[in-house]
Amino acid sequence: MAIIKFIAILFFSLGVSAKSQTSIYHLPMKPANLWLEHESRIATEKLEQNIAPAGTVAGVVIASPQKQDPNYFRHWVRDGALTMHVVLQLWKRATTSEEKSKWQTLLMNYVNFSRQNQLSQTLVGLGEPIFEVDGTPFLGPWGRPQNDGPALRAVVLTDWALNLLEQGQRDFVLKNLYNSKLPANSLIKADLEYVSHHWQESCFDLWEEVKAQHFYTKMVQRKALLLGAQLARQMNDGGAANWYEMQGRGLENSISLHANTGRDWVVPSMDWDGGHNSKPADLDSAVILGVLHGQLDSFFNVSNRKVQNTFTRLNEVFSSLYSINKTAPLSAPALGRYPEDIYAGSNFDGGNPWVLTTLAAAEYAYNMAFELGAKKSKKAHQWIEMGDRFVQRVQYHANPDGSLSEQMDRRTGFMTSARDLTWNYAAVLTAFWARNKSILTISKGLNK
Numbered sequence: 147m148a149i150i151k152f153i154a155i156l157f158f159s160l161g162v163s164a165k166s167q168t169s170i171y172h173l174p175m176k177p178a179n180l181w182l183e184h185e186s187r188i189a190t191e192k193l194e195q196n197i198a199p200a201g202t203v204a205g206v207v208i209a210s211p212q213k214q215d216p217n218y219f220r221h222w223v224r225d226g227a228l229t230m231h232v233v234l235q236l237w238k239r240a241t242t243s244e245e246k247s248k249w250q251t252l253l254m255n256y257v258n259f260s261r262q263n264q265l266s267q268t269l270v271g272l273g274e275p276i277f278e279v280d281g282t283p284f285l286g287p288w289g290r291p292q293n294d295g296p297a298l299r300a301v302v303l304t305d306w307a308l309n310l311l312e313q314g315q316r317d318f319v320l321k322n323l324y325n326s327k328l329p330a331n332s333l334i335k336a337d338l339e340y341v342s343h344h345w346q347e348s349c350f351d352l353w354e355e356v357k358a359q360h361f362y363t364k365m366v367q368r369k370a371l372l373l374g375a376q377l378a379r380q381m382n383d384g385g386a387a388n389w390y391e392m393q394g395r396g397l398e399n400s401i402s403l404h405a406n407t408g409r410d411w412v413v414p415s416m417d418w419d420g421g422h423n424s425k426p427a428d429l430d431s432a433v434i435l436g437v438l439h440g441q442l443d444s445f446f447n448v449s450n451r452k453v454q455n456t457f458t459r460l461n462e463v464f465s466s467l468y469s470i471n472k473t474a475p476l477s478a479p480a481l482g483r484y485p486e487d488i489y490a491g492s493n494f495d496g497g498n499p500w501v502l503t504t505l506a507a508a509e510y511a512y513n514m515a516f517e518l519g520a521k522k523s524k525k526a527h528q529w530i531e532m533g534d535r536f537v538q539r540v541q542y543h544a545n546p547d548g549s550l551s552e553q554m555d556r557r558t559g560f561m562t563s564a565r566d567l568t569w570n571y572a573a574v575l576t577a578f579w580a581r582n583k584s585i586l587t588i589s590k591g592l593n594k
């Protein structure tokens with residue numbers, strides 16, 4: 147007994163948290179690639195379970211099954227679109243017709259649900275961030291509008307529409323996704339009209355706290371408009387295609403301002419216009435997410451110098467901010483949203499690292515490996531290893547059954563805040579696919 151106590155005291159005096167003790171016991175862990183493969187199967191199941199679960203209508207994607215402290219049993223337009231983008235990938239990857247039709251049904255339900263969202267009386271038009279699980283708009287006090295939502299929804303559905311057109315399914319697209327009629331009565335066009343006419347306005351950020359101009363929001367708006375222009379052109383809506391294209395290019399100037407502030411990195415928000423206003427560090431994982439979710443061409447892609455600086459700085463700042471990063475025997479830090487964050491799920495007692503931002507760092511590193519490709523395979527491998535270290539960080543703090551909550555407690559490392567966060571599972575899958583893609587490129591020497 148005494149000796150156990152002594153060991154426990156020793157661990158604590160070394161600053162090792164309770165979680166670290168149990169996990170150290172389990173080291174060495176399964177290699178990152180094996181865990182990621184295993185976890186991606188769990189993630190697919192868990193993600194599916196959060197689409198239209200009992201008590202909700204078809205098309206709903208709940209942010210989490212948790213109904214209290216915090217209540218995430220609602221449909222967030224942003225989380226929903228990011229999740230359905232993964233469903234679209236699963237649809238593209240399906241190998242049997244049963245599987246394909248399963249994902250197709252979910253996509254169609256999402257289309258119908260989203261169109262109803264667009265037609266409902268919200269407090270801020272299409273900028274409403276949240277819908278109840280019966281499809282009615284959320285009416286409580288909140289940070290709104292959030293204009294990344296309609297853009298993300300347009301991105302996933304435009305991706306689908308372009309794919310369907312390639313397969314000769316023009317009538318389906320015309321009927322369900324896009325037609326040139328104005329005022330818009332089709333889902334994608336309504337979103338594109340909204341984005342193209344409102345992108346210059348300030349709105350709340352993806353973290354729902356700051357009203358300003360945001361790098362993240364503008365990156366996904368640009369992607370929506372430029373992809374939308376392609377779709378409009380193919381649907382013989384040339385005038386609209388030119389308009390969307392022009393607005394997408396206009397966004398580029400506005401986005402560039404975030405990299406020309408005198409900081410060495412990309413600044414997440416500018417021109418404060420309301421909401422939370424205490425982010426002196428000017429540093430946010432939202433920039434990495436903006437690069438990942440807004441990825442289209444070489445514009446602000448992963449290898450942009452200021453984006454790379456942002457990644458490096460996030461690593462530095464969060465390494466020293468959270469005690470789990472100082473004590474756990476892992477080399478990649480768990481990353482939070484932004485250093486000044488105090489949101490802990492059920493209270494505001496201090497910010498924690500998040501699963502989805504840490505996985506975004508992994509995906510970022512894998513995409514860097516892809517960019518370097520076979521020509522610089524040594525460097526590319528180093529980026530893969532870097533990505534794997536972020537994956538191991540999440541692996542280390544994950545629940546034993548593979549379930550992932552929104553946050554990791556900054557002191558104990560245990561999962562905390564909303565359980566089974568749908569977006570986390572989407573992030574596991576996109577990181578997994580990014581890893582596979584870069585490995586394939588490096589090994590085949592197929593540099594693009």
Ligand code: NOJ
Nearest residue numbers: 216289352353354355489
């Ligand atoms: C809930 C939001 O979802 C979260 O991002 C935010 O930090 C808190 N509300 C505080 O506004």
Ligand code: NOJ
Nearest residue numbers: 209222224225352353354
């Ligand atoms: C809070 C996060 O800040 C926000 O990005 C997210 O949309 C909601 N939670 C729902 O998951």
